Amino acid sequence: MKTFAALIRRYVLATAAIVLLVGGLLVGQIFYVGFKSNAVDATGYRVGALADALKQTETGLQWGREHTPAEWMQGYAWAMVLDDNGNVIWQQDLPQKLNHRYTASEVAVFSHWYLADYPVQCWAADYGL
Known part of the structure; x- marks a missing residue:
C-alpha cells in the first residue's frame, strides 16, 4: 500500500x-x-515630429522635403490641422465625414479621446492644432 x-x-x-x-x-x-x-513602431514618426515637418508656405502648409507624404504618414490613417476658429486649414487623407468646422467643445472631447472611432493624438503648433 x-x-x-x-x-x-x-x-x-x-x-x-x-x-x-x-x-x-x-x-x-x-x-x-x-x-x-x-x-511604438520605430519607423513611424511621433506627432510632434509630424507637426515640425509641416512648413508654412505661400500656398498653405506643406510637408518638409526630407520625406515623401507617404513616409511622413506611415502608421497614421489621416491628419488635419485646425485654425483657431476650428476650421480645417490642412488635411492629409482626411475622411470626408470629418472635413468640417469643429467647435471648441468638440476639440476638447476629441483631443483626449476619439473622433468618429479614430484614436486621436493632438499637437499645438504656431500654425494651428
Whole structure:
C-alpha cells in the first residue's frame, strides 16, 4: 500500500508541475504579446515630429522635403490641422465625414479621446492644432 501511495503522489506532483509550467508559459506569452502590441513602431514618426515637418508656405502648409507624404504618414490613417476658429486649414487623407468646422467643445472631447472611432493624438503648433 505504501508503494501505491508513493506512485500516486509522484503522478500528482508531476501533473501539478506540468500544469504550473504550462500556466507560466501562457502568462509569459500573454505579457510578451501585450508588450509587443503596445510598442511604438520605430519607423513611424511621433506627432510632434509630424507637426515640425509641416512648413508654412505661400500656398498653405506643406510637408518638409526630407520625406515623401507617404513616409511622413506611415502608421497614421489621416491628419488635419485646425485654425483657431476650428476650421480645417490642412488635411492629409482626411475622411470626408470629418472635413468640417469643429467647435471648441468638440476639440476638447476629441483631443483626449476619439473622433468618429479614430484614436486621436493632438499637437499645438504656431500654425494651428
